[in-house]
Amino acid sequence: METIFGNLQGLKSSQLKQLQRLYHQRIPGDRITTSEFSQRLAAISTEVNQPVCAYINRRGQVIRVGVGTPRQTQIPPLELPRYGAERLSGIRCIATHLKAEPPNEAALTAMALQRLDALVVLNITGTGFTRRGGGATGYVKEAYLAHLIPQESRTLITSPAAFKVEESQIQSPSWNISPPLGLDDLADQDLVDLVENLEAEFQREFVAQEVDSDHDRVLIVGLMTSEITPLQFQDTLVELARLVDTAGGNVLQTIQQKRSRIHPQTVVGEGKVQEIALTAQTLGVNLVVFNRDLSPSQVRNLEMQIGIRVVDRTEVILDIFAQRAQSRAGKLQVELAQLEYMQPRLAGRGRTMSRLGGGIGTRGPGETKLETERRAIGQRISRLQKEVDQLQAHRSRLRQRRQHEEVPSVALVGYTNAGKSTLLNALTNAEVYTADQLFATLDPTTRRLVIPHGEANKPQEILITDTVGFIHELPASLMDAFRATLEEVTEADALLHLVDLSHPAWLRHIRSVREILAQMPITPGPALVVFNKIDQADSETLALAREEFPLAVFISASQRLGLETLRHRLAQLIEYAVDCS
Numbered sequence: 001m002e003t004i005f006g007n008l009q010g011l012k013s014s015q016l017k018q019l020q021r022l023y024h025q026r027i028p029g030d031r032i033t034t035s036e037f038s039q040r041l042a043a044i045s046t047e048v049n050q051p052v053c054a055y056i057n058r059r060g061q062v063i064r065v066g067v068g069t070p071r072q073t074q075i076p077p078l079e080l081p082r083y084g085a086e087r088l089s090g091i092r093c094i095a096t097h098l099k100a101e102p103p104n105e106a107a108l109t110a111m112a113l114q115r116l117d118a119l120v121v122l123n124i125t126g127t128g129f130t131r132r133g134g135g136a137t138g139y140v141k142e143a144y145l146a147h148l149i150p151q152e153s154r155t156l157i158t159s160p161a162a163f164k165v166e167e168s169q170i171q172s173p174s175w176n177i178s179p180p181l182g183l184d185d186l187a188d189q190d191l192v193d194l195v196e197n198l199e200a201e202f203q204r205e206f207v208a209q210e211v212d213s214d215h216d217r218v219l220i221v222g223l224m225t226s227e228i229t230p231l232q233f234q235d236t237l238v239e240l241a242r243l244v245d246t247a248g249g250n251v252l253q254t255i256q257q258k259r260s261r262i263h264p265q266t267v268v269g270e271g272k273v274q275e276i277a278l279t280a281q282t283l284g285v286n287l288v289v290f291n292r293d294l295s296p297s298q299v300r301n302l303e304m305q306i307g308i309r310v311v312d313r314t315e316v317i318l319d320i321f322a323q324r325a326q327s328r329a330g331k332l333q334v335e336l337a338q339l340e341y342m343q344p345r346l347a348g349r350g351r352t353m354s355r356l357g358g359g360i361g362t363r364g365p366g367e368t369k370l371e372t373e374r375r376a377i378g379q380r381i382s383r384l385q386k387e388v389d390q391l392q393a394h395r396s397r398l399r400q401r402r403q404h405e406e407v408p409s410v411a412l413v414g415y416t417n418a419g420k421s422t423l424l425n426a427l428t429n430a431e432v433y434t435a436d437q438l439f440a441t442l443d444p445t446t447r448r449l450v451i452p453h454g455e456a457n458k459p460q461e462i463l464i465t466d467t468v469g470f471i472h473e474l475p476a477s478l479m480d481a482f483r484a485t486l487e488e489v490t491e492a493d494a495l496l497h498l499v500d501l502s503h504p505a506w507l508r509h510i511r512s513v514r515e516i517l518a519q520m521p522i523t524p525g526p527a528l529v530v531f532n533k534i535d536q537a538d539s540e541t542l543a544l545a546r547e548e549f550p551l552a553v554f555i556s557a558s559q560r561l562g563l564e565t566l567r568h569r570l571a572q573l574i575e576y577a578v579d580c581s
Contacts, residue, residue: 006068011048018044019052019065027060032118032145032191033094035183042124042140045096053095058117058195063091070095070110070119077277077307080114087199088148092117092191096124103146108175112148113277117195119146120186142180145189149174150201216249216287219280223268223292224258235505236472239438240291240313246438247319252283265301267294277306289316293475296345314341314475320439321478329391336384337477343377408574409446409463411489411524413517414498415509416469419532421445423498423557424466427567432466439469444488451571462574465492472512479519490520494577495527496570501545501554502536526580528553528573530566535559 002023004016011019022044025037033056045052053073055064066073070093080089093116095107103121111119121144220240224233241251255276257268266273267290276288287309288302294312302310318338325331412420416439421432428447434440446465453460465488479486489495497513499506510529517524529552531537531545536556545552553569555562 002065005064005066006053006073007050008067011067015044015048018047019067022054022065023062025062027056027062029058029060030190030192031060031187032092032189032194033120033186035187038094038120038122038140038143038183038186041094042096042122045098045122046124046139049098051096051098053093055091055093058090058191069097070107074110075114076304077113078304080307087115087202088117088195089115090117092120094120094122096122098124100125100141102144102177108146108177109274109278111146111175113274113281115148115281117147117191117198120144121146140183143183143186145178145181145186146175147194147198149176149198150204216244216247217283217285218244218249218251218287218289219276219283219285220244220251220254221268221276221288221290222254222256223262223290224256225262226260232505232508235508236291239472239505240289240316242438243313243316243320244289247316247323249287249289252285253279255279262292265298266305267292267298267302273302273305280306280308287311289313299345313473314477317439317471317475317478324439332384332387332391336381336388337475339377339381339384341475341477343381407461407463408494408578409465409492410449410494410496410570410574411465411467411492412496412498413467413489413513413527414469415500415503415513416471418469418498418500418509419557420466420469420498423496423530423532423555424464426557426560426563428464430466438471444468446488451567451574453571453575460571460574462570464496470513470516472508474516479516486520487522489517490522490524492525494525494573496573497527497529499529499531500533501531501541502533506531506541506545507548525577526573528569530555532557535561 002020004019008016022041025040027033027037037054041052041054048067050067051069053064053066053068053070054062055066055075057063064073064075075091080091091114093111093114097103100123103119107119107121123141123143125139125141220237222233222237222240224230228236237254237256241254244251255272257272259269263269268276279285280288285308288306288311290310290312292312293314294302294310299310299312318334318341321334322338325334412424414420417437421434421440424430424432424445424447425434428449430445430447432445444465444467446463449462449464450459451462452458467486467488495517497510499510503509517527529549531549531552531554534542534554534556535558537545542554545554553562553566555566557563
């Protein structure tokens, strides 16, 4: 039996049968509608005294019938064809309206969300007239034809440097509404000509503004609650944009909402979800990234309503780690972190469960495992846990050998992109990969460094290790999976806490790193705060840092400023750490 959607309460069985018979109607492929079909739809709408919508594909087949407005009967995003921003959906809607007025914004928004070929609104009177043989026929007073038109311009942000979060300024989708038409004039409209011309314009605009097709087109969604200040909220959004850029995505726009508490089903409110879906359709977005962790049910609900892939901040970070992992140990730990994160998110994903198509959140050594049974994934996690334990034991033996040789060790820690690898290269002439990106290096690197020792400044050899960068609210799955790597921090005799002084949120970065260090099972050794990138910091920031941290060292690793002072302070730190131990 053909399904009728919408509000069916109070409908008689004869009226339901009339609605179901609409599925057997065929419209000529080159016509938007016919006078006969429009009159029949209006007759049913008059009899049930409610608006009625019929959705028709390009072959002229009625594929969906609903009782209600276009907004109330719209096709769920996941059931629509996925053609991309340069194409329409291949579906048109013929809708009745009980008042004599042009299409309202709710109907037009529904058209934009579904990227309909066209929307026809038939304004009917509530009286109708009787034909020979009986039967009411709704009188169509006038008709309106609406369709989308390309945007004149789109906001496109391709680099974090250009990213500035402001109040949400969502571009309204562009549409065209005809003057009132008679049914004969409406029936004369050529659907093929209309669609071909529209899609040609969409294609020209899409090609002119297209971002690299290998990169995700990303919409960021930020939710601000009372837990954080407006400044902290803006910092998190800027950082998320950098994470997306590092992962290989292009941020097209940011939508913000302030709520007293998180919506349990969709994080943001229902109206904001519609706004996100409309913006995603308008801009040709293929990925939505939220600034906070999402539960599996929230991801499912959002993807069903928005119609495209939804990920959270943790999944973006995991994707970056998957790209950065070079060594076997790094790949092993990333795979474990990905599987532990994804395991509870497999159930109920439906068609979106398949994540092998490429893009943020789909890469990594363990991606093919996401398609297997939950039991198989559990077994794989158990095997990986054992391998990480073996890795942990191996690194512990290496550290014991170094400790037996009585060579002091120092671990470089700090917020991601603070310049740890650059400093290691400057001090030891190592050739560790460096880049102005978050998590540019993932695998720890240990090098020997000679520093002055004692009053006679005798040369002393120490080991210095570049560790993985930290970040605010480092995902728990990464903390667990990278325990073998993070032990390089806890087992070191002392720490160099490197801080990017040129970053506006440098104080918050210090707090975040200290919070992560405090969560470690073994208390790390004494730490020396080292402010990096002083050549890029202003005088007020420098003065504040010197006042707040009088014992800190100030350097520029890239310009090799202050490195000799750092070596001497490092010698004092090692001497203090060894005496304490």
